[in-house]
Structure formats: structure tokens, C-alpha cells
Amino acid sequence: MTAPVFCHRGKSRPMKAPRIRAVDMTRKIRDRHARRLAGKTLAEVIAFYRAAGEAAVEDARRRSKPRRRRAG
Numbered sequence: 001m002t003a004p005v006f007c008h009r010g011k012s013r014p015m016k017a018p019r020i021r022a023v024d025m026t027r028k029i030r031d032r033h034a035r036r037l038a039g040k041t042l043a044e045v046i047a048f049y050r051a052a053g054e055a056a057v058e059d060a061r062r063r064s065k066p067r068r069r070r071a072g
Contacts, residue, residue: 037045 033048037048040048
């Protein structure tokens, strides 16, 4: 285990939050979807997004289940 990093007068350094580039991330997702859906029919596009939505709902449902507390 490593010791905490200290700077001036024994104070620990504040944590830096990772930089999130939301616009770049959104563009990458949009471009990936555009490549996957190129040449698909409207029904296939709707089915793609419907399946993705159902998977996201299921993932959120699974993550939000109450967790049992450990004894002790």
C-alpha cells in the first residue's frame, strides 16, 4: 500500500476529476450508429434503437436493485 501524497504543510492534494469531453463522445456515438445503420430500412433502425433502449432499461433496473448489507 502506498502512502498518501502530501504537498505544502502536510496537506494532501485535492483529487482532480477526469475531463469529460461530452461533445466528442456524442459525435463518436452518432458516427458509430450511422455506420451500423447505413443502408437499413426504417423498421430495422427502429428495432435497433428499441433493443438498445430495452437493454439500457434492464441495465438500470439491475444496477438499482437494493443491495443487502453485510453483517458486522
